[in-house]
Amino acid sequence: MSQPRFDGKVAWITGGAGGFGAGVARRLAAHGATVVVSDIDSDNGELVAKETGGEFVPCDVTSYDDNLAAVQHVVDGHGRLDIAFLNAGVTTGVGVGDDFDLALYRKAMSVNLDGVVFGMHAAIKAMSGRGGQIVATASLAGLTGTPFDPIYGTNKHGVVGLVRSAGPAHTGDGIFINAICPGFADTNIVSPQARAALSSIGVPLLDVEDVVDAFISAVTSGEAGQCWYIQPGRPHEAFRFRNVPGPRDDSGGSVSDRAGDVQSTLTERRAH
Numbered sequence: 631m632s633q634p635r636f637d638g639k640v641a642w643i644t645g646g647a648g649g650f651g652a653g654v655a656r657r658l659a660a661h662g663a664t665v666v667v668s669d670i671d672s673d674n675g676e677l678v679a680k681e682t683g684g685e686f687v688p689c690d691v692t693s694y695d696d697n698l699a700a701v702q703h704v705v706d707g708h709g710r711l712d713i714a715f716l717n718a719g720v721t722t723g724v725g726v727g728d729d730f731d732l733a734l735y736r737k738a739m740s741v742n743l744d745g746v747v748f749g750m751h752a753a754i755k756a757m758s759g760r761g762g763q764i765v766a767t768a769s770l771a772g773l774t775g776t777p778f779d780p781i782y783g784t785n786k787h788g789v790v791g792l793v794r795s796a797g798p799a800h801t802g803d804g805i806f807i808n809a810i811c812p813g814f815a816d817t818n819i820v821s822p823q824a825r826a827a828l829s830s831i832g833v834p835l836l837d838v839e840d841v842v843d844a845f846i847s848a849v850t851s852g853e854a855g856q857c858w859y860i861q862p863g864r865p866h867e868a869f870r871f872r873n874v875p876g877p878r879d880d881s882g883g884s885v886s887d888r889a890g891d892v893q894s895t896l897t898e899r900r901a902h
């Protein structure tokens with residue numbers, strides 16, 4: 631894959647202390663970008679920042695104020711924000727039956743969904759008037775049911791819904807919002823038990839670099855509202871969602887295939 635240059639660009643990466651965040655930080659820095667790494671893991675975040683010639687700014691993504699402050703720090707220090715990678719995430723480990731745990735539920739929703747909403751809001755404010763790229767890390771769990779972790783499936787579907795909804799609403803400002811949806815990958819978030827279970831049925835883990843490649847495709851695609859799925863052994867691509875069947879009129883006839891018209895009319899109206 632040919633690598634585009636990011637000279638002069640400034641990127642902010644949440645969950646940048648390891649895994650996909652660190653991989654994207656390394657790739658962007660190697661191709662000219664200045665990276666600002668955020669995480670709650672300051673020790674490893676500082677290491678990634680040092681290695682990439684960037685900067686570490688602590689940010690707990692569950693905090694609205696932390697997100698605004700981190701982005702303000704980026705803009706104050708570097709004059710701009712061009713790329714935001716909203717990637718911090720946790721697994722849940724609880725279900726909605728007897729194993730439900732309110733605190734773990736709140737934590738998972740807060741990191742995986744609030745964190746992306748708050749980070750997106752902060753990034754859009756900073757990119758207003760000059761444009762930029764925002765990529766959120768969802769998951770295959772945002773594209774399909776995940777009975778082994780239904781709360782994770784819920785918040786990752788939330789990220790997919792947010793990206794599909796906010797994406798088309800901000801292209802007029804030159805802000806392109808997309809998601810990446812990796813399958814199981816070789817990072818710390820995948821437990822030894824999950825690794826053993828996957829191995830027992832012959833499912834390979836993605837390499838971090840596979841996911842970084844998809845991130846690069848997302849930020850260079852010129853598209854918005856897309857969710858790039860990543861599976862071992864396949865080329866990554868934007869997932870093609872099936873359209874919802876269109877409305878019918880009183881006589882049962884097809885009104886049209888104008889679901890898209892309804893969306894753009896309401897979006898236009900909201901903007902005024």
Ligand SMILES: NC(=O)c1ccc[n+]([C@@H]2O[C@H](COP(=O)([O-])OP(=O)(O)OC[C@H]3O[C@@H](n4cnc5c(N)ncnc54)[C@H](O)[C@@H]3O)[C@@H](O)[C@H]2O)c1
Nearest residue numbers: 645647648649650669670690691718719769814815817819
């Ligand atoms: N590895 C996989 O199999 C896989 C698959 C699909 C999606 N994902 C998603 O990819 C993203 C990155 O995960 P990863 O696989 O690189 O694992 P990882 O555990 O290496 O990275 C997650 C990072 O998020 C940070 N983090 C957790 N809570 C935070 C908070 N409140 N504020 C700021 N940072 C916080 C962690 O400290 C960690 O550095 C997550 O959103 C995860 O859900 C992972």
